[in-house]
Amino acid sequence: xxxxxxxxxxxxxxxxxxxxxxxxxxxxxxxxxxxxxxxxxxxxxxxxxxxxxxxxxxxxxxxxxxxxxxxxxxxxxxxxxxxxxxxxxxxxxxxxxxxxxxxxxxxxxxxxxxxxxxxxxxxxxxxxxxxxxxxxxxxxxxxxxxxxxxxxxxxxxxxxxxxxxxxxxxxxxxxxxxxxxxxxxxxxxxxxxxxxxxxxxxxxxxxxxxxxxxxxxxxxxxxxxxxxxxxxxxxxxxxxxxxxxxxxxxxxxxxxxxxxxxxxxxxxxxxxxxxxxxxxxxxxxxxxxxxxxxxxxxxxxxxxxxxxxxxxxxxxxxxxxxxxxxxxxxxxxxxxxxxxxxxxxxxxxxx
Amino acid sequence: xxxxxxxxxxxxxxxxxxxxxxxxxxxxxxxxxxxxxxxxxxxxxxxxxxxxxxxxxxxxxxxxxxxxxxxxxxxxxxxxxxxxxxxxxxxxxxxxxxxxxxxxxxxxxxxxxxxxxxxxxxxxxxxxxxxxxxxxxxxxxxxxxxxxxxxxxxxxxxxxxxxxxxxxxxxxxxxxxxxxxxxxxxxxxxxxxxxxxxxxxxxxxxxxxxxxxxxxxxxxxxxxxxxxxxxxxxxxxxxxxxxxxxxxxxxxxxxxxxxxxxxxxxxxxxxxxxxxxxxxxxxxxxxxxxxxxxxxxxxxxxxxxxxxxxxxxxxxxxxxxxxxxxxxxxxxxxxxxxxxxxxxxxxxxxx
Ligand SMILES: CC(C)[C@H](C(=O)O)[C@@H](O)C(=O)O
Ligand SMILES: CC(C)[C@H](C(=O)O)[C@@H](O)C(=O)O
Numbered sequence: 109x110x111x112x113x114x115x116x117x118x119x120x121x122x123x124x125x126x127x128x129x130x131x132x133x134x135x136x137x138x139x140x141x142x143x144x145x146x147x148x149x150x151x152x153x154x155x156x157x158x159x160x161x162x163x164x165x166x167x168x169x170x171x172x173x174x175x176x177x178x179x180x181x182x183x184x185x186x187x188x189x190x191x192x193x194x195x196x197x198x199x200x201x202x203x204x205x206x207x208x209x210x211x212x213x214x215x216x217x218x219x220x221x222x223x224x225x226x227x228x229x230x231x232x233x234x235x236x237x238x239x240x241x242x243x244x245x246x247x248x249x250x251x252x253x254x255x256x257x258x259x260x261x262x263x264x265x266x267x268x269x270x271x272x273x274x275x276x277x278x279x280x281x282x283x284x285x286x287x288x289x290x291x292x293x294x295x296x297x298x299x300x301x302x303x304x305x306x307x308x309x310x311x312x313x314x315x316x317x318x319x320x321x322x323x324x325x326x327x328x329x330x331x332x333x334x335x336x337x338x339x340x341x342x343x344x345x346x347x348x349x350x351x352x353x354x355x356x357x358x359x360x361x362x363x364x365x366x367x368x369x370x371x372x373x374x375x376x377x378x379x380x381x382x383x384x385x386x387x388x389x390x391x392x393x394x395x396x397x398x399x400x401x402x403x404x405x406x407x408x409x410x411x412x413x414x415x416x417x418x419x420x421x422x423x424x425x426x427x428x429x430x431x432x433x434x435x436x437x438x439x440x441x442x443x444x445x446x447x448x449x450x451x452x453x454x455x456x457x458x459x
Numbered sequence: 460x461x462x463x464x465x466x467x468x469x470x471x472x473x474x475x476x477x478x479x480x481x482x483x484x485x486x487x488x489x490x491x492x493x494x495x496x497x498x499x500x501x502x503x504x505x506x507x508x509x510x511x512x513x514x515x516x517x518x519x520x521x522x523x524x525x526x527x528x529x530x531x532x533x534x535x536x537x538x539x540x541x542x543x544x545x546x547x548x549x550x551x552x553x554x555x556x557x558x559x560x561x562x563x564x565x566x567x568x569x570x571x572x573x574x575x576x577x578x579x580x581x582x583x584x585x586x587x588x589x590x591x592x593x594x595x596x597x598x599x600x601x602x603x604x605x606x607x608x609x610x611x612x613x614x615x616x617x618x619x620x621x622x623x624x625x626x627x628x629x630x631x632x633x634x635x636x637x638x639x640x641x642x643x644x645x646x647x648x649x650x651x652x653x654x655x656x657x658x659x660x661x662x663x664x665x666x667x668x669x670x671x672x673x674x675x676x677x678x679x680x681x682x683x684x685x686x687x688x689x690x691x692x693x694x695x696x697x698x699x700x701x702x703x704x705x706x707x708x709x710x711x712x713x714x715x716x717x718x719x720x721x722x723x724x725x726x727x728x729x730x731x732x733x734x735x736x737x738x739x740x741x742x743x744x745x746x747x748x749x750x751x752x753x754x755x756x757x758x759x760x761x762x763x764x765x766x767x768x769x770x771x772x773x774x775x776x777x778x779x780x781x782x783x784x785x786x787x788x789x790x791x792x793x794x795x796x797x798x799x800x801x802x803x804x805x806x807x808x809x810x
Contacts, residue, residue, distance in 0.1 A: 183650075187650075188649070188650065188676070192660070196650060198650040198651060202651070228580050228581060228584045228687050229579050229580055229581070229687075230579060230581055233579045249651075249652065254652065254653040254654075255653055256653065260622075261622045262619060262620070262621045263619070263620055263621075263654045263656065263657035264603070264617060264618060264653065264654065265617075265653050265654050266615060266616075266617050266618070267600060267615060267616045267617070267618065268614070268615045269615075270609070270612055270613045270614075271612045271613075272612075297701075297704075298539070299534075299538075299539065300549060300600075301600065301605065301616045302605040302606055302607065302614045302615065302616050303605075303615065303616050306607075306613075328704075329704050329705050329707075329709075332683070332705045332706070332708050332709040333708050333709060333711065333712045333717075336579050336687060336709060337579050350648075351705075353648075353679075353680050354680050354702075354705055357680040357681070357683050357684050358680075358683040358684060358686075358709065360684065361684045361688050362687065366684075
């Protein structure tokens with residue numbers, strides 16, 4: 109296969125972890141007889157510095173003409189405590205999601221047996237956890253009208269959903285549940301929000317098309333609790349944009365392997381693949397960041413092209429590295445800590 | 460002191476746990492020479508069944524003419540999976556919060572040494588956890604305009620905040636921080652939401668009035684993670700309504716003592732005191748629900764009247780019961796499980 113991949117390294121540790129994923133993908137391509145052409149492009153604070161905006165048109169052109177986007181991380185602390193900043197790195201990510209039609213964010217949370225004891229949760233609570241969130245990514249309060257009134261004294265953000273937006277996300281959820289253990293949880297706040305009631309009634313109406321899937325409906329606050337209490341009681345969860353933002357991050361630390369969690373954003377022909385961790389500014393340039401989440405995001409990318417053997421080869425390499433202790437400092441636990449690039453080299457050499 | 464207390468038992472296990480709090484309060488009143496006059500009133504599904512609405516005018520009259528409200532729980536499963544229900548128990552709670560001007564929900568999360576091992580988290584992660592959320596309770600997306608367009612195909616919920624609403628909540632936060640370890644965390648999503656930017660800029664402007672308080676600003680998704688990783692790194696957290704709903708519930712399970720967590724809703728002269736757990740429909744009438752959170756909510760009520768010795772007497776009785784194993788089945792851990800009323804009797808007898 110010939111693959112054109114847009115490469116958006118972004119900010120902070122983004123470039124370092126992306127480099128490792130490229131190394132690994134190039135070896136996979138050679139082994140499995142593919143040809144990858146990488147198209148680097150600017151995004152985030154890096155793009156603001158260079159051309160004044162976080163998702164420049166040239167970047168969009170490159171993404172649109174690619175088969176997939178591999179993404180590092182964006183965000184820079186100098187924007188965070190400045191509520192008056194008008195251009196922010198995050199806007200780039202939101203614009204890109206919308207422009208590429210990436211309405212479904214797929215975020216798995218699973219445990220690695222060798223890392224169970226790194227979790228803040230007790231072993232018996234997390235053993236066997238293997239859940240997937242499908243987070244709606246291009247609607248809701250992120251994209252509704254927002255602004256100020258009364259000379260700046262009143263602020264508003266509008267949360268809007270259409271039935272169709274719910275349906276297309278829920279459809280992916282039902283389909284995913286069919287390939288797994290056939291349990292789907294619809295997360296909402298239907299006791300308070302009208303948008304949540306639309307979610308709930310839409311999903312209820314779709315149940316008849318998937319008679320084998322057992323659907324449950326849970327309030328977002330209850331899910332925030334149960335994720336800590338019994339994460340292994342969940343299979344597939346579907347939810348709107350903001351709830352998904354909060355809950356997927358909460359879920360990510362449960363496994364003890366936050367630095368290992370990949371994600372995919374899907375919707376159109378072009379998928380975007382990125383680690384769920386952020387830009388980790390304090391670690392920038394230190395060659396200490398864990399590249400495995402980005403490498404596993406590349407595995408999701410291959411799998412999304414239908415290239416399952418390629419994805420599996422990457423996953424196995426990561427598993428072997430973990431078992432052999434070829435890990436960065438976040439996982440070293442008193443043992444030897446390898447550098448970001450050393451871990452990348454090892455993975456590339458062991459595909 | 461003469462105290463008129465509105466007694467809103469509500470749904471599910473509400474009446475059972477409220478009964479125990481009344482027993483305990485009556486003993487406290489006798490010991491400390493107060494006179495409590497209880498004014499029972501209907502709310503929740505119970506009120507819908509009786510008079511067709513969840514917060515009837517008579518109930519509001521009783522609350523308005525009381526010194527405080529002691530509340531059990533509301534919610535009934537028959538409403539939850541019916542998105543078309545037009546009258547819901549939860550509306551009663553929202554209406555009451557608004558009508559009584561209860562804009563600040565105070566939710567402590569703390570650990571009981573004897574219960575540390577009940578937590579889903581490892582002991583070293585939670586030891587020493589003692590944090591308080593101040594959740595804004597009468598604004599935001601809960602109370603903004605909501606509805607449908609396009610013949611029901613589009614739903615919307617508007618999130619609105621005024622600077623003044625943020626200020627009065629933040630003021631309580633700063634003041635609370637001054638009585639504790641002087642650390643305040645403002646939880647928002649200022650990288651995406653305009654209301655969050657208003658929150659952040661308003662709190663930033665107030666910092667100069669509390670030079671001793673160290674303020675941090677964190678995104679809601681990051682807080683959802685850190686609450687699981689290092690809950691004991693927090694002191695006072697302030698946040699808007701919906702974020703507070705999700706995060707306070709998440710925090711409540713961390714201590715392993717969910718059935719013990721009280722709360723206060725403040726803002727006007729009349730405070731409302733309630734356990735944070737819900738109506739637990741499956742346990743209704745079985746005399747197995749843990750009454751301690753409601754009893755501790757009564758302790759917060761006394762303390763809010765400035766009656767600190769009374770509050771302390773209740774807290775000590777609860778601590779003694781825990782140490783002696785006079786607990787309901789949720790905490791029995793293979794030992795003897797006492798009934799709801801037996802625990803209440805023991806507490807009343809040991810004030
Ligand atoms: C950076 C931010 C805008 C983004 C979001 O809130 O969606 C991030 O938290 C995420 O989850 O991908
Ligand atoms: C019952 C519901 C409306 C309520 C809320 O969301 O505020 C509850 O979850 C709470 O936190 O008190």
